[in-house]
Amino acid sequence: MKAKYFALALWALAPMLNAAPEVFTGTLGKLPVVVEIDADGDDATGRYFYEKFHKDLPLAGTLKGNQLVLAEGDPSAETPQAQLLLQRDGEGWAGQWQGANGKRLPVSLARAQIPPLPEGAGAFMAQQRQEAPYDYLRLLQTPLKPGKQSAFMGYSLQWLQEPVTGLSMPQLSSGYTDAQRQRLNAALRDRLLAEVVNWHSCQASGGSNFDYTQSVAPTYFSASVISLNLSTGYDCGGAHPDSGDAGLNLSVETGQELTLEDVLWLGQGPAKHYEQGSESKDFEALSQYRDDQFVPWVLKVFKRLHPADMKAPQSEDDCDYSDASVWDFPSWHFTDKGLYLGPYFARVMRACEGPEWSILPWAEVKAHPGAAKLALP
Known part of the structure; x- marks a missing residue:
């Protein structure tokens, strides 16, 4: 079974071994730095960034007693590394x-003092402050900036951009009630910040x-949902x-992200809401x-609907959309024609992803309503 949860999968790339590495602030030479150190027995890993640049430099080395030796950069590098x-x-x-090259600079680090949440901070910032203070400190130092303005399906959008990564996400500046717009915009900001953390983990x-x-494209806005x-x-x-696609589908009423089962239910009995993610308690039942x-x-x-596209291929090099496994955990989002399902293929067949035709018409979706009981076209 192929399980695909691309949206936040890169989170696991963050160089942490334990749930609570230590975070420090101080100076390297004359420049302020933020440092994360995770010691596990004699082994130690970590990362740090200069507050001037906000980009991670990975660390790996040893802890012997009170002596910590950490090499900077790729541990597999054959060239000499800073330490x-x-x-x-x-x-x-x-x-x-x-x-x-032998240059030496003094380093002084003190345990980080974690500032309180700024006014208006959302759930993601609160989670980062509690669980990932290193990333929280960086997010505080790189506030989102207003970018381009655009319109989609009659709604005005003000895009926000994170200055270091260049990643962006829209905010609704018209349409919906004030309360609905506030909830939706908070969810959109949270997703942008999560993508920023992913970017830094990857870097x-x-x-x-x-x-x-990364490109972000609105695909459908209505009185019930917004979809990107x-x-x-x-x-x-x-x-x-x-590479990969991930839909972001939000309920207008609650501001919460919708699951596929919230929209479309093919099971017996009342529709169920499953927690998403391979680590969730519902994953086995969902699978x-x-x-x-x-x-x-x-x-x-x-x-x-698409008999020609769904024919089994004559060659193993061709896309096989009749393979059940590619539809287990599709990417999905709303469109004006219905619900788009994006099949998932192994990396060597990634070119097969994103077919234009794989849309479930509204009539098919409405015949099998999900747990959210959405008003659909």
Whole structure:
């Protein structure tokens, strides 16, 4: 079974081994830095950024007693690396940075004091302050900036852009009630900040090959939902670059992100809401439902609506949309014609993703309403 949760999957790339690494602030030479150190026995890893640049430099090395030696950069690099040579100093660290060319700079680090949440901060910032203070400190230092303005389906949009990564996300500046707009905009900001954290996690792991590009496209706005598609291409230091799409589908009434089962339900009895993600308590039940009810129905509908596209290919090099496994966990978003389902293929067949025809017409969707009981066209 292929499980695809691309939207936040890059989170796992953050260089942390434990749930609570230590975070410090201080100076390297004369420049302010924020440092995260995660010591596990004799091994230590971490990352740091200069407050001037806000981009991660990965760290890896050893902890022996009160002596910490951390190499900077890619640990597999064959060229000489800069090092942090530190010793415990109360609750902090003191020592020096030694460049590959022998240059030395003093380092002084104290345990970070985590500022309170700024006024108007959303749920994601609150979560970061509690669970990822290193990322929280960086987000505080790089506030979102207003960017372009646009319009979509009669709604005015003011885009927000994060200055370091260049990632952006729209905000609704017209339409809906004030309360609805406030909830939707908060959810959109939270998603942008989550994508920013993903970008930095990828950058820390990607080394010289790092690449991360993302486009965000509104696909459908109505009185019930707003829907966007996020297309991301990335090289985070793996064997090959990769890419993928992820829908962001929000309930206008609650501001909460909708699951596919909130919209479309093929199971027996009342529609269920499953928590998403491979680590959720519902994943086994969700996977079983997708295999037993959802995928067979999707194959049946698409074979009826698009028989030529759904034919089994004659060559293994051709796209096989009749393969049940590519529809288990599709990307999805709303369109003016219906519900778009994006099949998921292995990396070597990634070109098969994103067919234009794989839209479930509204009539098919409305015949099987999901848990959210949405008003659809």
